[in-house]
Amino acid sequence: MISPFYNTICPADVYLKEKKEMTDKEKDEKFFGRGNPAMELEVIKAEGSYIYGADGKKYVDFLGGAGVGNLGWGVQEIEDAIRNKERPSYVYPNFRYKPWTELAELLAELTPNHLVKSYRMTGGSEAVEAALEMATMYTGRKKIVSIEGSYHGNTMGALSIGASKKQKPFPNLLQGCEKIELPLNEEKLKHLEELLSSNHVAAVIMEPVIINLGVIIPEKEFMSGLNRICKATGTLLIMDEAITGFGRTGKMFASEHFDIQPDILCMAKAITAGHAGMGAVITSEEIDKKVGGKIGLYSSYGWHPVAVDASLAALHFLQENRERLFENIRQLEETFKKGISGVEFAESPEVRIIGAAIGIDLKDEDYASEVKEKALQNGLLINTEGSSLLFLPNFQMSAETAVEGIELLKTCV
Ligand SMILES: Cc1ncc(COP(=O)(O)O)c(C=O)c1O
Known part of the structure; x- marks a missing residue:
């Protein structure tokens, strides 16, 4: 047999001895x-x-x-919800399953008012991919604007909008991705206004508080300016709340610190308080009407029953x-x-x-x-x-x- 230790043929007993x-x-x-x-x-x-x-x-x-x-x-309440509950070991995504509806309803309640439709994801990177898909389909545009140095996950799309230096070994999938450098000030708003007025940009994506750059807290004026420009140019505003969501910044979602209306919001991490892998992306009815059922949002393990029970318990604990x-x-x-x-x-x-x-x-x-x-x-x-x-x-x-x-x-x- 081939030994994984040396690139040579070695007898099984030698391999097993080395492993031991x-x-x-x-x-x-x-x-x-x-x-x-x-x-x-x-x-x-x-x-x-x-x-x-x-x-x-x-x-x-x-x-x-x-x-x-x-x-x-x-947390005992979450541990109990995972261990002491009967549930199907798996539910095929195209079936109906009551806890999915329950969780989606709860997310609509916790997130800003106009966001109502949740999609099942296995984590933050997948949520970001779905958000980018939704935005490009909804607007029919291909460009994305993001913050230079940011982190939105490890999938190819997420890497393409993340820090330029980290994506170097890979092809940039979003050839039209433009990066805005820190600091986020009046000058950058002017730059954004120029970029977005071309009407080629599908979305601007960022963390509302940029934890992945060492907790950068944007000025309120910058964020309301960004929101205004997005709305005026038909560009979607995606808030990646994978880390900032569920209370991290002292509000349920960090978007609430600002006068903004995100069109799509990404969630992950604390959605189960660490008890199972899960992500979600939520959007408005208007956007969902145009993209729902048209893009590949099928995820075999998205919202697995164990993860859903963990999430419901974690979010109820947070609420209560x-x-x-x-x-x-x-x-x-x-x-x-x-x-x-x-x-x-x-x-x-x-x-x-x-x-x-x-x-x-x-x-x-x-x-x-x-x-x-x-x-x-x-x-x-x-x-x-x-x-x-x-x-x-x-x-x-x-x-x-x-x-x-x-x-x-x-x-x-
Ligand atoms: C802002 C942000 N987006 C996306 C991700 C990716 O999430 P996941 O690791 O669940 O794929 C992370 C992870 O650190 C993140 O901080």
């Missing part, structure tokens, strides 16, 4: 494909605001599964505890603002906080990576986006845990 002698880490490196190298943390348990490693260490979790874990880990959770987000915002001001970074950083989305721009990518690495060693899990540290704590995190994490951060800078 490999450590778990070596096996991970050998057999498990990853976009990024694995961190030195093997997870065995996640509970509340803490992650537990196979090394016996307990880590304060400011990473929150990159925005997935908005309610903290192991809304006041308490949103009050805690406000308090966390204050705790982080105060705590971070007491951290002695190498140079004074730019701190951007909105709700439970916290970006600390250290203006130095290497330094940010060093802090992240040291934090891991010292028992604190954080993320980075370029030169910014990114914290996405869950909405049930206590002030004590937030302070515990900030104290650990002090030992890493």
Whole structure:
């Protein structure tokens, strides 16, 4: 047989012996494909605001599964809904299934008023693809405008509208994709007005608060200007709320911070609070009338029954505890603002906080990576986006845990 270890023919018993002698880490490196190298943390348990490693260490979790874990880990109500329920093991997408209707109705209730029609997706990238398909079909136009450096997922369409430098090895599927550079100011609005007045642009897509660029909070004037230009030119406005949705910025959806009317809104991540893979894209009746049934929105595993039960439980929990959770987000915002001001970074950083989305721009990518690495060693899990540290704590995190994490951060800078 062919050994996966050497490109030579080797007897089965030699292959099996080599495999047996490999450590778990070596096996991970050998057999498990990853976009990024694995961190030195093997997870065995996640509970509340803490992650537990196979090394016996307990880590304060400011990473929150990159925005997935908005309610903290192991929420009993969601665990129960998954485990203690009878359901079909699978439902073919063209059948009717009551929990699908229930979830779609709930999403229409939670999202801005005019958005009513939800489509089933397995995650954020798929939701973004569907949104782009909808916009190009609805408008009959081919160009898309996005924010330079942004991230909208790993599929080819999503990569094409994302950061130019990350899409380099691939063909840009959307040949007409134009990128708007930060900062988002008056000058960029003028540029957008020129671009969109050509009537070739199907949609502008962005995160309403750009968490993937280290929590960039656009000016209200920029967003209402963008909305005005889109409406005047028949260009659709797509808000990718894969991370910002379901409370992350202190509102149910970050679009609500602005005077805008998104035509399509993408959801993922916290839609199940981390208990199953799921995404959704929601649009207006008017748009749906023109695109519904015409584009390939079939997804074999879109809204699998287990994921739907997890999502219904997570969203009901969010709804029922809304006041308490949103009050805690406000308090966390204050705790982080105060705590971070007491951290002695190498140079004074730019701190951007909105709700439970916290970006600390250290203006130095290497330094940010060093802090992240040291934090891991010292028992604190954080993320980075370029030169910014990114914290996405869950909405049930206590002030004590937030302070515990900030104290650990002090030992890493
Ligand atoms: C804004 C945004 N859009 C889309 C995606 C892709 O989502 P998924 O990883 O579920 O495909 C992400 C993931 O980080 C995201 O942050």
